[in-house]
Amino acid sequence: MRRWNGWGDTSIHMEVPPAGKGLLAEWVGEAAPVADIALPQYLEKVPESRLPEHPLCSADKKNRLDHAHGQSLPDWVAMRQGLLSTFPDVVAHPGGAEEVEEVLSFAEKNEALVIPYGGGTSVVGHLSVPKSDRPVISLSLERLNRLLSLDSANNLATFEAGVVGPDIEAQLRGHGYTLGHFPQSFEYSSLGGWVVTRSSGQQSMHYGRMDNLFAGGEMLTPTGRLTMPPLPASAAGPDLRQVVLGSEGRMGVITKVVCRVSALPQKDEFFGMFFPSFSHGMEAVREMARARLPLSMIRLSNAAETATNMALAGHETQMNLLKKYLSIRGLDRNEACMCLVGVIGRRSLAAQGKNAVLAIAKKRRGVYVGKPMGAAWEKKRFLAPYLRNSLWDAGYAVDTLETCVTWDKVAPVMQSVERAISGAMAREGEKAHVFTHLSHVYASGSSVYTTFIWRLADSPQKTLERWRAMKEAASAAIVEAGGTISHQHGVGEDHKPYLPAEKGELGMKLIRSLVKTADPDGRMNPGKLLD
Numbered sequence: 001m002r003r004w005n006g007w008g009d010t011s012i013h014m015e016v017p018p019a020g021k022g023l024l025a026e027w028v029g030e031a032a033p034v035a036d037i038a039l040p041q042y043l044e045k046v047p048e049s050r051l052p053e054h055p056l057c058s059a060d061k062k063n064r065l066d067h068a069h070g071q072s073l074p075d076w077v078a079m080r081q082g083l084l085s086t087f088p089d090v091v092a093h094p095g096g097a098e099e100v101e102e103v104l105s106f107a108e109k110n111e112a113l114v115i116p117y118g119g120g121t122s123v124v125g126h127l128s129v130p131k132s133d134r135p136v137i138s139l140s141l142e143r144l145n146r147l148l149s150l151d152s153a154n155n156l157a158t159f160e161a162g163v164v165g166p167d168i169e170a171q172l173r174g175h176g177y178t179l180g181h182f183p184q185s186f187e188y189s190s191l192g193g194w195v196v197t198r199s200s201g202q203q204s205m206h207y208g209r210m211d212n213l214f215a216g217g218e219m220l221t222p223t224g225r226l227t228m229p230p231l232p233a234s235a236a237g238p239d240l241r242q243v244v245l246g247s248e249g250r251m252g253v254i255t256k257v258v259c260r261v262s263a264l265p266q267k268d269e270f271f272g273m274f275f276p277s278f279s280h281g282m283e284a285v286r287e288m289a290r291a292r293l294p295l296s297m298i299r300l301s302n303a304a305e306t307a308t309n310m311a312l313a314g315h316e317t318q319m320n321l322l323k324k325y326l327s328i329r330g331l332d333r334n335e336a337c338m339c340l341v342g343v344i345g346r347r348s349l350a351a352q353g354k355n356a357v358l359a360i361a362k363k364r365r366g367v368y369v370g371k372p373m374g375a376a377w378e379k380k381r382f383l384a385p386y387l388r389n390s391l392w393d394a395g396y397a398v399d400t401l402e403t404c405v406t407w408d409k410v411a412p413v414m415q416s417v418e419r420a421i422s423g424a425m426a427r428e429g430e431k432a433h434v435f436t437h438l439s440h441v442y443a444s445g446s447s448v449y450t451t452f453i454w455r456l457a458d459s460p461q462k463t464l465e466r467w468r469a470m471k472e473a474a475s476a477a478i479v480e481a482g483g484t485i486s487h488q489h490g491v492g493e494d495h496k497p498y499l500p501a502e503k504g505e506l507g508m509k510l511i512r513s514l515v516k517t518a519d520p521d522g523r524m525n526p527g528k529l530l531d
């Protein structure tokens with residue numbers, strides 16, 4: 001069963017190991033748990049629905065509470081501490097494209113707003129319910145979860161858009177195929193959600209981002225149906241698929257997605273290495289990214305993230321042995337940076353790729369530590385977010401943000417974002433523990449993904465104020481450096497103020513006019529992406 005006020009399945013727990021708790025106390029101070037609101041008390045806050053009954057819609061209060069938020073930090077404060085004050089009037093559960101159309105007609109008739117809901121894993125405020133005189137429908141895509149066709153002659157699979165990661169892979173793997181899209185939210189996030197937020201999976205280096213995997217499909221808008229044929233390529237004017245990618249529910253509801261799938265690889269393996277410093281690691285990673293090797297992933301942690309991962313891994317004896325080994329190999333344990341690499345493809349090519357990676361690493365004094373570290377990462381690749389539950393229970397909040405910049409800016413941006421976050425907390429008289437990794441590398445640059453942990457305040461408003469101070473300072477540092485405000489999480493509400501800096505005045509006008517053409521009445525997910 002899914003947690004109603006946290007991340008993931010209620011049967012899965014990831015504890016913060018005692019040594020990790022000790023270090024957190026050292027890094028940001030001793031924390032005390034804060035009180036959660038109980039579910040019955042929360043349900044009392046959900047008002048009666050303003051909409052008439054409809055066979056596809058539920059006015060059940062728990063259902064409406066569950067669809068009133070995503071997984072952003074403000075969402076977390078709201079779900080754990082009772083701050084939500086707006087809820088959808090109903091949650092619609094259509095079972096196919098025709099029923100989605102029926103819900104859109106019901107919305108039109110009742111002048112209701114519509115928020116498409118995929119897996120509810122947005123981390124930037126895509127799902128918050130606006131305060132409005134108009135009733136609000138959360139349109140859940142949960143029942144649109146079928147594989148409609150697998151066209152192996154053309155490596156294309158057509159799915160209903162609400163299908164979530166595990167169900168996509170289960171339906172493809174039986175036929176020897178994979179989509180290869182593995183965001184950390186894989187368990188719950190949906191195909192339609194991935195398209196409209198331009199998601200990027202952990203093995204995007206091989207399979208591509210959602211931008212590449214999305215071949216076509218159908219979107220129902222308040223003005224009509226947009227059909228996008230799955231052409232392998234086209235020079236026929238602007239590509240409308242690129243308009244739908246990143247549309248964040250503002251233009252309509254995607255009901256069907258045609259994706260480019262791949263035959264399962266012969267080899268899909270991860271291994272670990274350490275570099276003496278971030279700059280050694282970054283130089284190596286840059287060379288690997290440019291060498292066009294058969295790699296699925298490169299993930300380079302800075303020294304602070306390396307230390308944090310080791311502290312939170314929970315295998316103290318193994319970690320101590322590893323640290324000893326690294327010292328013997330001449331690496332300073334305070335500077336060492338962990339790097340995980342995935343090789344993929346035909347066995348012989350993957351083996352050549354691995355040799356090439358090791359040769360590049362050797363030039364930068366990289367120390368190979370073998371496959372066990374890669375296998376351990378693979379085993380837990382979707383479990384790290386569960387730590388958020390136990391950190392919160394212990395009185396700590398955690399959030400992440402990311403950008404993407406050209407190689408010349410990677411190290412300066414990493415430093416300025418980390419400094420901005422720490423500085424914002426210092427001004428509050430508090431400390432944040434901040435660390436970063438590069439996980440999506442390209443020939444011309446890299447994503448820069450920063451995590452920050454801090455103590456919950458004694459009031460939810462104060463916790464939010466601290467978060468806002470850090471988020472604003474970090475976002476300003478990103479904008480100043482000319483980085484994108486989102487490499488993979490979209491814009492939602494939280495990044496909206498920073499979008500004009502990236503798109504420019506004319507760019508914003510163009511986006512606005514596209515949204516307006518698809519949805520002249522401003523019905524679809526208002527307030528997200530742009531005002």
Ligand SMILES: Cc1cc2nc3c(=O)[nH]c(=O)nc-3n(C[C@H](O)[C@H](O)[C@H](O)COP(=O)(O)OP(=O)(O)OC[C@H]3O[C@@H](n4cnc5c(N)ncnc54)[C@H](O)[C@@H]3O)c2cc1C
Nearest residue numbers: 118119120121122126183184185190192193199200249254
């Ligand atoms: C722990 C965690 C880890 C994450 N890791 C990653 C990661 O590695 N990579 C990554 O890219 N992202 C990651 N994310 C962010 C998130 O999973 C993505 O943004 C994801 O694409 C959202 O998909 P969803 O189905 O949950 O969409 P939702 O959260 O339900 O909705 C997001 C937006 O999409 C719209 N939408 C959803 N479905 C449709 C549809 N069918 N038609 C039209 N609009 C629709 C909604 O209206 C909303 O605006 C992570 C999030 C969490 C909580």
